[in-house]
Amino acid sequence: MTTMVKVAKLAGVSISTVSHVLNGTRHVNDETRQKVLKAIEETSYRQDALARAMRRSRTDSIGLIVSDGGEPAFAEMIRGVEEEAARQGVTLLLANSAEDPQREARAVQALLERRVDGIILARAAGSGPGALAEFQDQDTPLVLMDRLFDEPYDQVGVENREPINELVQHLTSQGHERILLVVGDVRVATLQERHEAFIEAMEAAGTPAGKQLTVVAEDQQKIEAGISKALAAVKPPTAVIACSTVLAAAALRQVQQRGLRMPDDIAFATFDGFAYADLFEPQLTTVRQPAFQVGATAAELLAKRIADKSREPSTVRLAPTIEYRASTGAPTPA
Amino acid sequence: MTTMVKVAKLAGVSISTVSHVLNGTRHVNDETRQKVLKAIEETSYRQDALARAMRRSRTDSIGLIVSDGGEPAFAEMIRGVEEEAARQGVTLLLANSAEDPQREARAVQALLERRVDGIILARAAGSGPGALAEFQDQDTPLVLMDRLFDEPYDQVGVENREPINELVQHLTSQGHERILLVVGDVRVATLQERHEAFIEAMEAAGTPAGKQLTVVAEDQQKIEAGISKALAAVKPPTAVIACSTVLAAAALRQVQQRGLRMPDDIAFATFDGFAYADLFEPQLTTVRQPAFQVGATAAELLAKRIADKSREPSTVRLAPTIEYRASTGAPTPA
């Protein structure tokens, strides 16, 4: 491995000069610079980011932990973070928690040990506040993404009440009275918020308190069983709202299994939606969150906090848009 | 930031001892160890992986670059690498090239500067051999994943000839004579191999040389146009094989647009397939590669090379399995 010493020797200058040429931190005579550049070339020297980071106590890198990079919404957020990080000139270290608090903790640990300048975290479902306490200790800047917290953290996610209200209105105005909300794991803040908003919206629409149809469960099997049971009721729901891609898949499976046709037998709407969604028949009404924006904003927020640690924490909520499609009776686009 | 010096002072020992307690590198009296552990606890000390790595000239981390972590096959490979890396106790630094050689080069650069112990690379479509030359210079161990190369590198991918042969036989035995292969970008080694195998298989099946139906193009629009044109021919194909998920999506779009029904109007088979594939109607015959295994094997190969740089490079090809479904006339599973 070539080091600056070798380069300096070859160029006949001091390592100070090599360093300054490399980083543009002070003026260097053009002739001298050329010699250095040539030596760098010849030795195929590559700066050691570790040594540099140690000296500067700053790594110019940030960490991003998501629960599942394969899900379309997260994949898009990752792209947003990547883009903004590239713009800032910092490298991104990516990690998956696979929705497992232990793996999340390990990822946090690994990133902290590598002295990233900050971390963006979309917390795993069962992750307690413990993970967050770590950051206080280390005072490493943290931005929560997608899955927010009630404490005053820097965080960016989406509006959840509004789209639920809109969807409920959209459906009730078509005459739907029994709407099933597939919530899943309410330990996930996003889902919890949608759940609450739904209860209120349905009450406002005249459904007696406690009579709202919802499927709340942590585990995939129980969720499917819950949906199945709901659809098999004497008075089954005439509409379904799924709160995420995975939940939509579970619901669609049951809908197909019962041979229900959308939207005639049952109306269907979902948050997030699928990759290659245009292949679905019928097209699904979808609450599309500005996932790329969420990611990019998270990276911006993090940069601001890294620059100024005494900043007031801010919570950003971006507004999703609802794409009405055939699954809730909207006309199929040409 | 707490350092070992502070911990040592608090525990009343030398930094050597703190280091050895931390790493278990030499025996420490139980009493002494307890004092150190307590001091670590009280100061919420966290080892600095950078300093440690610099001293040991080994980071215990590896890099993984894929072209699109959102695609199901890659998502699965990532999981395989993650799992095996965790088993080895090394941290994984993940990066997306978004199928862009420039971003790939930047990612390689960033990882090399961070002195990862080795890199696993699924090369971007247009990436020349230049990217690979870098590694020779730095003699950082490299394993190619999925998209292989002809040079003697450590690499792991899948068999491509066999499944093409099988599929062609499966289809021709059902009487299909005009089969369309959607190849896409032949700069991707995997696709190139499937292309060649198809030509040969079709020749073997009696199709005159040069008369095979294929769509070869680099850009998504041209691919769709090519498929559209093929389907509109006077004698259109009666079967389609798509060589990847993205290509399958393009083909399915055209099939739907023409109102063709599978398998009656057209038989359909694809490599890789979709997330939530069970929701597709009809279910698609799919060449499923052991993606998790591919990732895990890549990580194993890398570990071996890191341990012994003079090892002979080895190429591993894992065998995909074909899941026959309704889209090529197989009976729908109960």
Place this chain on the structure above:
DNA sequence: CTGAAAGCGCTTACAG
């Protein structure tokens, strides 16, 4: 069983 000290490859005042 433990400590003092060199050194990993850089950056950055300090000096000229």
Place this chain on the structure above:
DNA sequence: CTGAAAGCGCTTACAG
């Protein structure tokens, strides 16, 4: 315009 030297936080022979 450039160089000599301290020091970032560790690991690891060396010595006792």
